[in-house]
Amino acid sequence: PTLCLYSVTTTNEAKSEGKSELIPTIKFRHCCLLRNQRCIAAYLYVSFFQRQETNWTEDGRVMLEWFNQYKKSLATFMRSLGGEEGLDITQDMKPPKSLYIEVRCLKDHGEFEIDDGTIILLKKNSQHFLPRWKCEQLIRQGVLEHIMS
Amino acid sequence: METHSYLPVPPGVGMEENFLSLDDILLSHERLPSRTECTFPRLGFLEKSSDSRDIQEGTKMEMPLFLAKGLYERKRRVVSVELPKVYKEGWRTVFNADPTVVDLHKMGPYYYGLGSQLLHFDSPENPEIAQAVLQTFIGRFRRTMDSSQNAYNEDTSALGIWFHLELKATGQKRND
Numbered sequence: 001p002t003l004c005l006y007s008v009t010t011t012n013e014a015k016s017e018g019k020s021e022l023i024p025t026i027k028f029r030h031c032c033l034l035r036n037q038r039c040i041a042a043y044l045y046v047s048f049f050q051r052q053e054t055n056w057t058e059d060g061r062v063m064l065e066w067f068n069q070y071k072k073s074l075a076t077f078m079r080s081l082g083g084e085e086g087l088d089i090t091q092d093m094k095p096p097k098s099l100y101i102e103v104r105c106l107k108d109h110g111e112f113e114i115d116d117g118t119i120i121l122l123k124k125n126s127q128h129f130l131p132r133w134k135c136e137q138l139i140r141q142g143v144l145e146h147i148m149s
Numbered sequence: 150m151e152t153h154s155y156l157p158v159p160p161g162v163g164m165e166e167n168f169l170s171l172d173d174i175l176l177s178h179e180r181l182p183s184r185t186e187c188t189f190p191r192l193g194f195l196e197k198s199s200d201s202r203d204i205q206e207g208t209k210m211e212m213p214l215f216l217a218k219g220l221y222e223r224k225r226r227v228v229s230v231e232l233p234k235v236y237k238e239g240w241r242t243v244f245n246a247d248p249t250v251v252d253l254h255k256m257g258p259y260y261y262g263l264g265s266q267l268l269h270f271d272s273p274e275n276p277e278i279a280q281a282v283l284q285t286f287i288g289r290f291r292r293t294m295d296s297s298q299n300a301y302n303e304d305t306s307a308l309g310i311w312f313h314l315e316l317k318a319t320g321q322k323r324n325d
Contacts, residue, residue, distance in 0.1 A: 024189045024220070024227060031219035042169045045158070 003033055044071070101132045103144040112138075164265050176262045177218070180211040182231040218269055230270045232278070235260065241281040248288030261286060 007029040048071050109122035114134055122128075122143065138144040160172040167173050189204035196204050204210075212220075212228070220228045234240060235256045243251065253260050264282035268275050 021188065022190055024187050025192055027220055027227070028189055028192060028216070031216050034219070035215050038168060039174060042158075042171060042174055045169050046171070 003029060003036070007033060044074075100129055101135060102147040103128055103130055103135050103139070104147050105143065106145050107143060109138070109143045160262065164268055166266075172262075176259045176266070177213065177215040179214050179257065179259055179263055181214060181217050181233060181267075182209070183212040183217055184209050184229050184231070185227075186225060186229055187227055214263070214266055218266070221270055223271060230267075230272075232267065232272060232274065233257070233263070236264055236267060236274075236278050236281070238274075238277075241277060244281050244285045244288075248285040249292050251285075253289075 007026065048067060105122045105124055105126045105128070108124050112120045112122050114120065114131060120128055120130070122138075127147070135144050135146070139146055158167050158170040160170045160176070161167040166177065185204055185206055185208045188206050191202060192204045193199065193201040196208060196210070199205070199208075212230075217228060217230050221230065257263065261282055264278060267278060272278065
């Protein structure tokens with residue numbers, strides 16, 4: 001979001017005050033924004049398709065349909081924001097204070113794989129110290145609870 | 150209701166990149182020796198070696214491929230890219246003499262991919278680079294096939310990946 005803000009400010013300045021020498025800087029930031037967007041898109045693509053392969057239960061089909069709808073709506077929404085850049089809303093609006101957070105599991109969720117391949121068993125009331133960004137979706141779903149000490 | 154099986158997005162063919170391909174994303178993270186041909190105001194904070202507010206014209210830096218590609222313009226006002234050693238004449242002669250001898254992994258994980266992407270920068274040596282990359286692939290093809298299919302008690306998955314990367318070069322030939 002900060003990058004986007006800088007970009008917009010510089011663009012406006014270039015347009016209104018005719019400072020064309022700012023254009024290389026604008027292009028530079030634009031490249032970086034597109035890069036971030038690409039990485040996020042690839043991550044979402046992988047995470048959504050992998051979810052479809054996990055071991056769903058009876059209400060799994062409902063969840064699956066929900067995910068498909070969510071994915072479509074999210075993509076459309078992100079594209080519609082901020083002109084050609086789009087904006088990713090699934091990230092924190094303020095910089096997170098730490099990379100890892102303490103979470104408590106509110107219900108049994110089964111196995112959860114984190115980036116280095118380690119599998120964590122999310123059992124009700126178990127506590128874990130996990131990467132923040134990995135937990136965010138589960139926190140939103142009510143599976144995990146962020147413990148703030 | 151259909152379920153989709155998870156198919157990873159493969160890398161692009163030849164000079165193209167696939168937007169969602171993780172291989173291409175990693176490839177475009179590779180750095181290239183470059184030189185700015187104009188000033189970049191207010192981005193001085195990225196340049197650790199100088200205290201200027203701006204990036205001055207003529208600054209040499211290692212730029213990731215995605216940035217170099219995004220900034221490059223044919224009229225060459227913005228940025229110029231130097232060929233990494235492996236694609237220069239010296240190394241091309243080595244590859245020409247015997248392509249199977251070189252340890253390609255030591256040269257960087259994306260010899261074929263990066264070689265193909267370099268063609269975007271309109272170097273006068275482009276035809277030679279394209280030839281070198283292609284001939285290297287052809288030269289190594291048979292040995293790679295043999296190794297990957299006949300490895301005894303060895304983990305063939307690493308060779309498989311290597312082979313997959315080497316396969317990218319065949320697409321390039323059709324683009325020429």
